[in-house]
Amino acid sequence: MSQLFNPLTLRGVTLRNRLAVSPMCQYEAEDGFVTSYHLVHYGKLALGGFGLVMVEATAVSPEARITHGDVGLWNDTQVEGLAGIASFLKRHGAAPGIQIAHAGPKAAMQRPYYGDGPLTAEDHARGDHPWPIVSASAQPVEKGWLVPAALDADGIAKVRADFAAAARRALAAGFEVIELHCAHGYLLNSFLSPLTNRRSDAYGGSPENRMRLPLEIARDLRAIWPQDKPLFVRISAVDGSRAGVTIEDSVAFARELAGIGVDVVDCSSGGIGRPYEHPTGYGHQVPYAERVKAETGLGAMAVGLIVDPRQAEAIVASGQADLVAIGREALRDPNFAFHAEQALGAANPETPFANWPPQIGWWLNGRENKLRQLGPVSPAGQVAA
């Protein structure tokens, strides 16, 4: 029996399977507002059978955006559009999740397909202008990037308040899972990593101090997010450079998260320190999820170059992770989850489309009988004369 298609209950939320859509910015928002693009994009992933659909990194303030195209939840008027998405996802069997984020030193960047670096004159001409950015320390991502201001006490208090307000809005929008983004070199990662945190106050120096702000925010979210709804945290389990955060540091961080009542650690990596000094093959981050799960007892989500249903099944069946997040492969095939169900033999062989939306599945089950009678299609595909 497939373990990937064994439902998972986290607090009061049951996921129909262990396949999640990894949070992926679409850079299509307008002033932080979602558009019909987002409803179609996330909607098709729910219609494609995923157990959890995580809406992309959603900025907690305008200055927290990576790009001008980021989704935001800094304003009550931004709730309605996201509520439409959450309700659609739920209606079609996917738990609606949302990642909330602050880009920190990687704010005010180019949309990746325009270059993935600091904004240039060409971006300015497109209307994308930079804004003042913040980080743990006044250290740019690289030479030539914007220099962030180190957050002071008031700035830290504002960031905490912004995350709390965004979480309340996510709840009002009807999301069931919330994920705190502590990965990929963004603000909270900049506090966690010794490569970017050069502070000498209570938020810098020792591992305890570097963890302080992410843990304060995780605690704030746990107090806001209802007890029957799960809280996820995405981490960069290791920095790109081996001189940065190690898996042992991340296990220690995850232990603290467990104490706060976090349910799942979503184990990514990198974003700080180049070149990336770890292996990058299929499922290269799975061992991080495995370590976090084994050493903390927390739920773990594996992500990164998981592209094949059998690979995803093996990760869950072997107990390396509780959930598998699919990123780019879900962009290539929004029906990945339903295709995986069939590929793994988890669908009823007589009615392989039974779990698809009935508007689609009923027709495809009917056609399946016909296709079986006909056998494989010939290259010409026509009935012989």
Ligand SMILES: Cc1cc2nc3c(=O)[nH]c(=O)nc-3n(C[C@H](O)[C@H](O)[C@H](O)COP(=O)(O)O)c2cc1C
């Ligand atoms: C278009 C795109 C946008 C992304 N945006 C986010 C994001 O908003 N938040 C995040 O934590 N990771 C983001 N990521 C990283 C993915 O969630 C995922 O971790 C990564 O793509 C590796 O998984 P994959 O090999 O299945 O694609 C993004 C990746 C892509 C391709």
